[in-house]
Amino acid sequence: MELEFTKDETAFRDEVRNFIETEMPKDVAFKMAHDRELEKEDFIKVHRKLYEKGWATAHWPKEYGGADWTPVQRHIFGEEMQRASLPMPLEFNANMVGPVIAHFGSKEQKEKFLQPTASLEIWWGQGFSEPGAGSDLASLKTTAVRDGNEYIINGQKTWTTLGHFADWIFCLVRTDPTAKKQKGISFILVDMKTPGIEVRPIITVEGNHEVNEVFFDNVRVPAENLVGEENRGWDYAKFLLSNERFGIAKIGVAKQRMQRIKSYAKTPDANGEKLWDDAVFRARFLQTAADIKALEITQLRILAKQQGHDSDAPDPLTSMLKIKGSELQQATTELLLEVAGKDSESPQIREIYKSGNQDFEWLDAVASSYFNNRKLSIYGGSNEIQHNILSKAIMGF
Template identity: 50%
Template sequence: MNFDFSPEENAFREEVRQFIADNYPQHLTKSRRGEFTKEDFLSWHRVLAEKGWVAPHWPEEYGGPGWSVTQRYIFDDECAKANTLIVLPFGITMLGPVLMHYANDSQKAHYLPRILSGEDWWCQGYSEPGSGSDLASLKTKAERDGDDYIVNGHKIWTTLAQHADWMFCLVRTSQEDKPQKGISFLLIDMNSPGIEVRPIITIDGSHEVNEVFLTDVRVPAENLVGEEGNGWGIAKFLLGNERTGIAGVARSKNAVKRLKEISCAELVDGEPLIDDSDFKKKISELEIDLLALEYTELRTLAAESAGRGPGAESSILKIKGTEIQQKVTELIMEAVGTYSLPKIPMLDTGANYNLVGPDYSHGASQNYFNMRKTAIYGGTNEVQRNIIAKFVLGL
């Protein structure tokens, strides 16, 4: 593989960098201690949508920019360097490719433009109590009633469902044969009667995930994607795209840069922490792992551009990417020491006291605790190792 950029690619990088500098919403650049709102996420989404850049991996026929793998890599890299808010993956990265591959023409024509514009905010209805890693055991049931399905069940860990307009949902439409063959993929309007969203406050103090209860929810049968009973194949297709995105290489590169800045500022016996041989070794090992992951991601993207969808390689990206994300937050906690201990999630509520320690220490513990989840969502890392063992190593 050739990792040198051409003059045209370097010119594209400069175009992206300048566009972000000129157009990124200014209110998102300010230091924030609260949670981002739905409007915050959509403000950047809309800017990119108007430019035609909100879905870098979508083909031009569906409204994407038709970029090469290298252009997508450069765009992600520049967004990470500028520390922009992420474009939420549920519609763009996860559902969009599913619809392109499995949906009928009517569904594509209706939903894809609304995903691009941000008009529809999507959430993912996969996990259930008792059906997380063992997703094939899910119990949420959809029974056909004329032109509708009647859905009853309970989803959990549903990210940002409190803002969602729609949910793409795995439901059980049959009890016959093995469990995987009775699962279907259904699009559900979150404003339907019978849907209740309850917040789950996570260990970092934020409201990011939820429980969703579905009681006699009536869903038009035309909202079925693909054939009834084919949901397991669709679910695996979607998770392959999700796991590739979870790797977060560009964002981790930016986080490691921040870690090095912090370790230069922190002093141990009057000397910068980064000069401590043990701590420097930890950073070096992290950078080596990240470089190897970056090359693996580029090989995966190159294979995708050649027409091969993400396979078991996405499990490698998911494992190493999440381990690196966790390690970065752990080393930042170690670098700032006791200043990482204050855990005050909501100073935007009008508290009349100040945080202790340097600015870069604020939020260290919240980030550390929040990143514990990365080894679990998208399929636990233990499950990913089993996938690699079976499909890569042939064990």
Template identity: 55%
Template sequence: MDLRFTPEERAFRQEVRGFFEQNLPKDIHAKMIDGRHPSKDDIVTWQKILNKQGWAVPNWPVEWGGTGWDPVRQYIFLDELQSFPAPSPLQFGVYMVGPVIAQFGNEAQKKHFLPRIANLDDWWCQGFSEPGSGSDLASLKTRAVRDGDHYVVNGQKTWTTLGQYADWIFCLVRTDATVKKQEGISFLLIDMKTPGITVRPIQTIDGGHEVNEVFFDDVRVPVENLVGQENKGWDYAKFLLGNERTNIARVGVSKQRLRRLRELAALERVGDAPILENPRFAEKLAALEIELKALEMTQLRVVAAERKREKGKPDPASSILKIKGSEIQQATTELLMEVVGPFALPYAPEDEGDEHGHNEPPVGPDWAAPVAPTYFNWRKISIYGGSNEIQKNIIAKAILGL
């Protein structure tokens, strides 16, 4: 298998990089380089810029705004986006519910939702996990009972990322409790303004408000918001999760983090020498760079094989990418903690002078503040999108035949 890029593909990479250099607002770019979270407005602004260029939804069918790029160009675009770095288009719309609607939704749903998702006119969140139904997602208990032209939904979702901003939520709900648990699940699109929906924040270990609980109390959802067939939602969820796990590899993100690591390790000193010259640190950094290169080669093999894969069928190799990609991302935060040293200890909100009254000068270098919060926050990467333990079971069954 020849994994080298053609001259045309290398030229395409330069085109993408040039567009980012000219069009990504400088303040957003600086925030990304420093490892700080882009705000909602940052993400909306950037996705609208991408959509005007026709690049917001490169993985979609052309008739719904897709680029028509082959898998290699899609890979190059995502790699440049992450390593530049620039904010990704909203994951829950572009890479999750959008492809599901495009693949399994009816024409009315496609015409209404897809243009709005591409332009980020609607902010989406994901309603999959529940208390007691995380890795064993098929055990979910949120019920949807048919009542005329509506489903009446009752239950709870948790770890709902950025749900505080959401206009819509896509949910897995149980519509038949008499069959095998995977066979009684449906995929519903729910307007977050519907009476009976309550969103409660969950404060994460880094002090942020990124995830939420969402409660449904007799929420009436029009039957027209059912995607595909009733009780076939598990098939659509597997399709969605296959896309999510491939993206979770985030090779470009790790490339950028390793570049940043080298820069900072060359600046910070232990004794008379930069940390980068410490033999033990250099050894760990080199080992991580080798692992990342191996992951990149694996992802390119998956991309090359995608041309032959049946449309709509997830590649079980995405589980390999998810496992190793999440481990490498976590390892980069561990090395950054070594570089920042004791300056990781002070806690200060990212936005100085915010409503909490934090107005103290930063302790240590300017770049130190987000290092520890990111380290703690990224412990989640090996859990969300299906825990790494579950991914190993998928590999054993689907790839190794065990």
């Protein structure tokens, strides 16, 4: 069942589909559709095309290049990009630091950073998590000590996604060690070329280099790079994380993956059997499809609620999107792995099964995608922490 759109919304969807079909790089879409690791240039190619169209930061305030999209248009754009197996505009730029600078940054920071952030002339990294401060982010220990017109930063960040590509990094740092832990944190912007910064790769369980450790050893940063007020960084982080958790749902990715699962499950194996004929598998597939539809409707409800309200106040319901969205991403990779079965492990078996134009190339990265998606219930604030947020904010526990 597809959601019904108005005439204008349908026209907008058709415009997005046409732009994707005619302008978006097909090689990047192929990589994503087959769970291949994207290179830096792949992200840049897609982001720059969207920037030239005015769609990379369409949800930003209009005075900073936003397109004044409605919640439904934002949903349609995300769904169509994910349906076409294309990466969204770079998350760190479009949904994280860009909106923070637009809402809380100084006039000088807006003039210096917003345009190159929107165009991806600057690639941003996220310096939040630390070895002892992940979901309990307020326990962070990286310090920034004021020294005249500079801050001196010392400490370590970890799980810095694509940090090896970053030109700048936005960091949460402790500027008042005597204050309550949430009250002594500041939000600061750091040039990655600054002396004293070291980036070390972390190789994840599926063998990819996606995340990193970042070390700061007496890194001197101009005080003018402080965003907003000193010791107010926790407020800005909550605003940012609300945007991050909304994006984690990735409903379009789940729906696209479900189409692939159904197609592959209906393909006969070497014995002429189809997994789709298995009633238990089919029931799991249909339950997952129903859950995806329910989450999609919930996301639209939350977007509609946010429209016209003070966007500085994060909606705790985004925690629900994060919880269920990550669970459904994992559920779809589990179904895909079940469809692949032993074929995902043995090139020799795949060669025996291959016949005619049957495409088994998708099998190469199925197991890798499955293992990589285990992280979804942890990053962006673990699902256990999100349950706590919901219980406090909505049920009053």
